[in-house]
Amino acid sequence: MHSHHLHQPKLTILTCGPNYSSQSSSLSMAMAQGSGSAGQKASVYLLAMVLCIMLFASSGTQAATYVVGGPAGWTFNTNSWPNGKRFRAGDVLIFNYDPKMHNVVLVDRAGYSRCTTPRGARVLQSGKDKIKLGKGQNYFICSIPGHCDSGMKIAITAA
Ligand SMILES: [Cu+2]
Helix, strand or coil, rough: CCCCHHHHHHHHCCCCCHHHHHHHHHHHHHHHCCCCCCCHHHHHHHHHHHHHHHHHHHHCCCCCCCCCCCCCCCCCCCCCCCCCEEEEECCCCECCCCCCCCEEECCCCCHHHHCCCCCCCCCEECEEEEECCCCCEEEEECCCCHHHHHHHHEEEEEC
């Protein structure tokens, strides 16, 4: 068991991603123990490669990008837009709107439900704002008077 320094190069060959180093090292341990014929080693290596590829494919968790409100953009009655969508931390929201009419304010739960802006809240007003979702609850409103009350607000839960 303590001769794995011999097999160190295989570890780097088998590492197919930062998340899979534990699987990779256990695979190389299996290889270390099965010191049979060259053919056996090759098939174990092939199996390891296939497993790596399968793990990589099933992990398909690339960050998604969403245009808030769809083609209509960030406007009134956008509060139902998140319904039925599955968001993940790291996904990016794009808020498209006329900066002369609207803004985007990052608020908390109370700010969302009462349409109030917490002290020190981040206000975005470029008209093309990109925001990366954090894990858990994310709340956004437009703080122009009356707009949030007209549904210019969204609450998003990111897994
Ligand atoms: Cu507005």
